C-alpha cells in the first residue's frame with residue numbers, strides 16, 4: 302500500500318495468478334465493523350515478465366475514499382470471479398494522527414535471503430507508530446530473476462509488512478531489468494500521476510510538514526538516455542521550486558533515491574565517479590546532477606541506499622563539509638541506509654586507505670534501519686541495529702537532532718557535540734552517538 306498526500310487516502314495493489322472479473326477493497330475502522338466501505342474497480346491488467354517464460358501475473362490497483370484521521374482500519378481485498386468473491390486475509394493500517402509531528406522508517410537494499418532487518422520492519426509495521434517506510438531502492442535481488450517469479454516470491458515475503466504500513470519506494474539498480482518493468486508495474490500505486498511524472502519511477506508527496514521526493518538515480522547510469530536525464534531533472538526542478546515556495550506550510554524538503562552522492566570508502570567506484578555523477582551529472586551531457594538542485598532549492602536531507610551500510614554526513618556541498626552542526630544547517634546532509642540485509646552482506650569501511658573525508662559524520666557497517674521523526678521545526682534521526690543471528694533489535698547506533706526555525710531559516714550554524722566524536726569530527730565505527738545540540 303501507498304499514501305496519497307497527507308494520508309488522506311491510500312492505494313493498495315494485489316496480484317492474482319488468474320484473470321478475475323472485478324477487484325474489491327473493503328475496509329472499516331477497527332472499533333466499528335458496521336462502518337464498512339467498499340470500493341470496486343474493474344479487474345487489473347496482465348503484467349508479463351520479459352523473460353522467456355512469459356510469466357504472467359494480474360495486478361489490481363485499488364483506492365480508498367477519504368479516510369478518518371487517527372484511526373486504525375482493517376481491510377481485505379477480494380477477487381470476484383463469476384458469482385464468487387475470494388477474500389484475502391484481514392490486514393490493518395493506521396491513518397495520520399491529529400498532531401503536527403509523525404515518524405517514518407527509512408531503509409533500503411533488502412532481498413529474500415539474509416533480510417536481517419525483516420523481523421524489525423515487521424515489528425515496526427505492527428506497532429502502528431510509524432506512518433510509512435521510505436524504501437531507497439533494491440528490493441528482492443532481483444524481481445525479474447527466475448523468469449520473474451522472484452518478484453512474486455519477494456512480494457509474498459514482505460506482504461505482512463507492505464500490507465500494514467504504506468511503503469513509499471524508489472527504484473534501484475536491481476530493478477533495472479526490462480526497463481524497470483517489474484518496478485513500474487508492481488509499484489504503479491506510487492503517486493506519480495498527481496506528481497506530474499510520466500511513470501512510477503519518480504513522484505513526490507506531502508505529509509504534514511514534509512515534502513518528500515522519490516527520484517530514480519538510475520537515469521544517470523546505464524538505463525538513462527540524455528533525454529530521460531533531462532526529463533527527470535526538469536521534473537525535479539519544477540517539483541522542488543513549488544515545494545520551496547510552500548515552505549511556510551511544509552518546512553522540510555527531503556529527496557530519496559537509490560545511489561549516494563557521498564559515501565565511504567573512497568576506493569569504491571560507487572563513492573568516486575558514480576557519486577560524482579550523481580552530484581554533478583554525467584560526463585556525456587551538460588545537464589548537471591542533483592547537488593545544484595538541492596542547493597538551489599535548499600533541500601534539507603537526501604536519503605539513499607546502494608552501499609550496504611549506514612553513513613551520515615554533516616551538512617555538505619561541493620565535496621566539503623560546510624558545518625559540524627545540524628542547527629540551522631546551511632546545506633543538506635545525506636543518510637545512506639542501505640543495510641536492511643540481502644545476500645551480498647554488508648559493505649565494509651575497513652579498506653579505506655585514504656583519510657576519511659571531513660563530511661563523514663558517522664559510519665556503521667552492520668545491519669539496521671533508520672527512523673526519522675518530523676516536527677515543523679525538528680528532525681529526530683535514529684539508526685538501530687538489526688542483529689544478524691536472529692534479526693532482533695540491537696542498540697541505537699546513531700541519534701541526531703536537526704533543528705531550524707520556522708521558515709525562512711536563519712543563516713549560520715551552531716555546534717553539535719556528540720559522544721565518541723573525535724576532535725576531527727570523525728565518529729568511531731560502531732560507536733553509539735549521542736548528540737546534544739547547544740543552542
Ligand SMILES: [Fe+2]
Pocket residue numbers: 439473474475559606607608
Ligand atoms: Fe544498489
